[in-house]
Amino acid sequence: MKKPILLFTASLFSLASWAQLPRLEAPDFIEYESQQEADFLLPIAEENSDFSYTGLQAARNLKEVNMEGGTDAYPWLSKDGLRLFWTQTIGGEDQIMQAERPNLEATFGEAKVMGLNLAGLDNMSIWLSADELTALHTVREEGKIDLYFSQRKNKNEEFSTAAAILSLEGVANLEFISAPSLTQDLEELYVYHSGSNGQQILRFKLGAFPGLYQFEDVLIEGADIEPGRLSHDGLRFVCNNAQRELLIFERRSLSEEWVEQEPIPLPSDFSQLAFSDQEMVMVHSYDRLWESNQLHLAKSIFASKSQPLAAENAKELQLQLYPHPVQQRFTVAPLLPQEASLERAELYGLGGQKLREFPLEGQAAQYEFDLGNLPSGSYILRLSGQGFLPVSQLVIKQ
Secondary structure, rough: OOOOEEEEEEEOOOOOOOOOOOOOOOOOEEEOOOOOOOOOOOOOOOOOOOOOOOOOEEEOOOOOOOOOOOEEEEEOOOOOOOOOOOOOOOOOOEEEEEEEEEOOOOOOOOOEOOOOOOOEEEEEEEEOOOOOOOEEEEEOOOOOEEEEEEOOOOOOOOOOOOOOOOOEEEEOOOOOEEEEOOOOOEEEEEEEEEEEOEEEEEEEEOOOOEEEEEEEEEEEEEEEEOOEEEEEOEEEEEEEOOOOEEEEEEOOOOOOOEHHHHHHEOOOOEEEEEOOEEEEEEEEEEOOOOHHOOOEEEEEOOOOHHHHHHHHHHEEEEEEEEEEOOOOOEEEEEEEOOOEEEEEEEEEEEEOOEEEEEEEOOOOOOOOEEOOOOOOOOEEEEEEEEOEEEEEEEEEEO
């Protein structure tokens, strides 16, 4: 039997430039000792005032990766659309696969089994961070489903099977869960749940320490809701129902409430949609059976809306961290929203224990941190303050 572990957070931002900036004095810190197939066309629907189908193109069967006579489901598309991750049934077991292409006009290359799959178990739906250094996927063993986190230092490395199990609290008797999605700051978790009382999209919020997620609310529920996905920027959630309707929720920033949009009729039996900036990948089943699921690719119906939405999200802090990996000292250069200020930086171990706290002041261009005599390994630096959403960044000490 697996023993749940506290989940670690990881880098959800691109690694910084190696350019050296002038450094400041390291802030004081407080040290802690304990844990506090057949190709077909999608018909073009009429435009309406709320939404446009303009640009919706042919949905191409991804024959290069779909397994003949097998199941391909739960897709996830990288932000640039060049890497595809999904679930494929092989020898009676579900495994997470990946495939890559050099550009958006090319077909995907050979499907490969990902290194994070746990042998002998059903490795199911996967989510990756925007920088693809952190992965979250569902694993089923003897009817019980857990959420596993994995990490890697760069995209050329395999994810490790030495993953941590995320802890969910506040919902009794979780039955079948799948299609997890996180916001890039790790503050919100969305999962699909199917049980005796119907189907729901559940939202959880990060708890008192990394790895603990507390139930917040139900985004949508019903007897015919199917798995959905959160956009890379966290400002749109999309799922579908058995009536071939696309259900859309949008918000202007991560701090605002969701607004449900008018449902959009789907031209065919598509489900489990996932989006890059320009394209969408989805599952099509001619008989609505798991065994006949195949992946299809089309131009995203949201492509023209993605950039304005992202630009309106003005409450996110961005940062650069260098050098990385770290020897002992490293510099963080934050880019703060207007009228925002930093107040503190906290360093956590992967088990969730707070190791150090650095008081910060104001809007300095960069801050230097010293890891001192901490052993080599991975740590989480969390920045918080006024006027922006907290940011968690993976720090690897060599």
